[in-house]
Amino acid sequence: MKVLIVEDDLALAGVLSYTLRQAGYEVSSAYDGQAALDAWQAESPDLVILDLNLPKLDGLSVCQQIRSRSDTPIIILSVRSDEDDVVRGLELGADDYIAKPFSPRELLARVQAALRRLGSTVIPGPLTAAGITLDRERLELHRPGFDPVQLSALECRLLEILMLESGHVVPADALITAVWGPYGTDRTALKQLVYRLRRKIEDDPSAPTFLETVPGVGYTIASDIS
C-alpha cells in the first residue's frame, strides 16, 4: 500500500512518514502543491494525505485535480482555522480530515478506515460466514443450493461488514460510516441498500430470514445456519 504525504512542515512530514512506515506502508512525500501532483502521477499512490496550506499550489486545488482524475482516497490535514476549507475539501471529494494536533495513532486509524472503505485495500480472499461465501473480487455471493448472485460494490461492502460481525447487531450508524465514510449521513440510503440487497438474496423480503432488522438499532445476520 502506497501513501503519498503532502505536507510542507518537514518535521510533521517526518513523523507521519515514520508512523506509516512502521505500520507497513510504502511512503512518498511532496512538499508543495505542484510537486504533489507530479508525485501523484509518478507514484499513483493508494491514498493521499494532504495538508491544505501549501506553497505554490493550494491544497484545495490539488484535491480537486486529483479527484477529477481518480478515486484515490484523500485525507485532509488542517488546523482549526481552516474549518471552511475543510468543508470545501470534503465537498470536493476528500474522504476524511484530521484536525491538528492529532496523534499518529488516530491518523493511522483513519488511513486504515479509508482504505478499507474503498475496498481497494484488502486483497480479498473469499469471505465465509453464516453459511454463505462472499467473493469480494467478483462481487458474487455464493450460497449452497442457490445460483451465485451478482452484487453491486455497495451491496458487497454492506454484506461484508455484516458477515465480519456475523452474529452481532451492527448499529445503523456504524454501517453508514463503514459503507459511505464518516460523512455519510442519510439513513434512507441505508434503507434502500438493505432493501435492494434483500430483493437480490431473499425470496421473501417481507419476512427476512437472513438479513434481519433489529428495530431502533441496526441490522444483523444470523451466525448459525438454521
Next chain:
Amino acid sequence: MKVLIVEDDLALAGVLSYTLRQAGYEVSSAYDGQAALDAWQAESPDLVILDLNLPKLDGLSVCQQIRSRSDTPIIILSVRSDEDDVVRGLELGADDYIAKPFSPRELLARVQAALRRLGSTVIPGPLTAAGITLDRERLELHRPGFDPVQLSALECRLLEILMLESGHVVPADALITAVWGPYGTDRTALKQLVYRLRRKIEDDPSAPTFLETVPGVGYTIASDIS
C-alpha cells in the same frame, strides 16, 4: 468507565481525581511508573492519563508497555519543555496529550473525546439476573420456558437497571434519572413504561409476579427464582 491516573505530583493527582469522579468516572491512581503498570493490569481501566515525568519507570516506557499489550486510550500530561517527549509519546501510540497547566473542563473534554473515538465499539454482552437473560444488543428478553420478547430501547434500559440491582428496591427517582437522564420527566412516564413492560413480560399484570411494586418507594425484581 474506569480511568487510571498516573501522576507523581499528589496535589495534581488529587485535582484530576476529583474532577473525573465528579463527572461520574471511576478513578484509580498510581504514583510511579512501576505502580502504573501494576495498576493497569489489576484494574484494566478504560483510559489512562499518564504523566511523562515519573519516578522508577519513565512515562514513555509505561506508554510503550501498555500499548504493546492493549488498545486502551492513553492521554499524556506534559509541561511545555517536554515537547519532544510528547511527540515520541504520540508515536508510541498515545492518543492525545494535554499541556500543563490545563483546566478541568479541557481535561474532561479530551477524556470524553478519547473514549468516544475508540470506545464506541463496546458491545454489551448479555446480562443475566433473577433467572432471566437480557440481550442488550438485540433488545430481547429471554426466559426459560418462554419465547423471546422484543423490547423497546426504554424498556430495555429500565429492565437492565432493575436487573443490575436485582434483589434491591430501586427508588422511582433513581429509575427516572437512569432511564431518562438528569432532566427526567414526570413519574407518569415511568408508570407507563412499567405498565407496558409488564404487559409484554407478564401473564397477569394485575398480580405481578416478577416486576414488583414497592408502594411509596419504587420497583424491584426478585433476585431468586420462584
Next chain:
DNA sequence: AAAAAGCGTTACCGGTCTGTTACCAAGCCG
C-alpha cells in the same frame, strides 16, 4: 447511441414508541 444498471433522493404508508391527559381503585389521614 441506446439500453440497462447503480444509486441517491423524495414521497408515502403503516407500524411502533412514547409523552400526555384522563379516569378509576386503593390506601392514608384528619
Next chain:
DNA sequence: CGGCTTGGTAACAGACCGGTAACGCTTTTT
C-alpha cells in the same frame, strides 16, 4: 367519613422508524 396521595389502566396524538415505490441522474454495458 371525605379529601388527598399513589399506582394501575385506558385512550389519544405526535414523533419516529422501517419498508416500499417511483423518479432522475450518472455510469456502465451493449
